[in-house]
Amino acid sequence: MGRSPSSITDNRLKKGPWTLEEDKKLIDYIHKHGKGSWQLLPKKAGLNRCGKSCRLRWTNYLRPDIKRGNFAPDEEQTIICLHSLLGNKWSTIASHLPGRTDNEIKNFWNTNLRKKLLRSGIDPNTHQPITDANLLLNLLPASGVTNLMDPWKYVLKLQEDRVTEFAKNRVLQNILRVLSTSPLPIIDTNCLGESHNPSQYGELINRIDPFQLLSYPLLPDIANIEALPEELATIFNSKETIPEILDNQINGFGISKSHAEYSLPGLVSANTGTSTANLMDSINSMHNPNQSPTSNCLKTWGIF
DNA sequence: AATGGGAGCAACCGCAGTTGC
């Protein structure tokens, strides 16, 4: 085990970017003789490279079955799903994406998908909502929010790609989650300033910390909630705690369960052992407006 | 036009696992 003496770097061997001539030598050799031993290949092919460098160049770039170009939306979705299940197992993830290499997927994740998830308030490592308030504040500029006086712009910000569409649903569902399970969190006015602009929801906006909303998991099985804004105003003007209110009024929302009965799954649980197919089905259903209980509500509210 | 910073990506490094003697 461990590194072999022969793999210790030889300074006489070339490093760095490959030239066209080197590529041609490697391709020609493999076409004629197959891959065989990577250790012996460079010498036989007339390349002043180590075997490892040749293998990497072939598998990541020169292989004829490599798919080039941008990742398709369904490929993005597959990567996110598989990453939530497998973590940084890039080679395993790559095995589910024909023509894509582990290196390419890893780069795409680090430069693109990871940032998308962060902008959406989702921790790319755990695939759960970010709960660290400092981290969320740091993400504001990346989310296009320049006015810290109105943090709702961050939470409710629209972005058109699938990842953020996913997060938007979460935000509204989390509002309902807050209503159903906990006393209202209060905005820290020292952090956010005193003059943030109340929206059409008046006191409601002033009394919920939108960052905290992101920390709750999804609330499933909500139906017929179009009338919720008015109901919310009533609730927030009352002196009852939210659990008490819900015990008394939740049927008025058309929600059939008591708040105590909600057992909420995470957005995408990391490393749960769930099959990829099930996970994909689950996420697809969330992307489908016909199956999303929040879609009509979002429009009715005029938020999204 | 110059330049500084960030994004994207190819390639390298080093560790761990596997194979074969």
Added chain:
DNA sequence: AGCAACTGCGGTTGCTCCCAT
């Protein structure tokens, strides 16, 4: 069983290009 050789993988680096100032 033990060791060296070989392979695979994930993290990291550094180069190039592009864009904003």
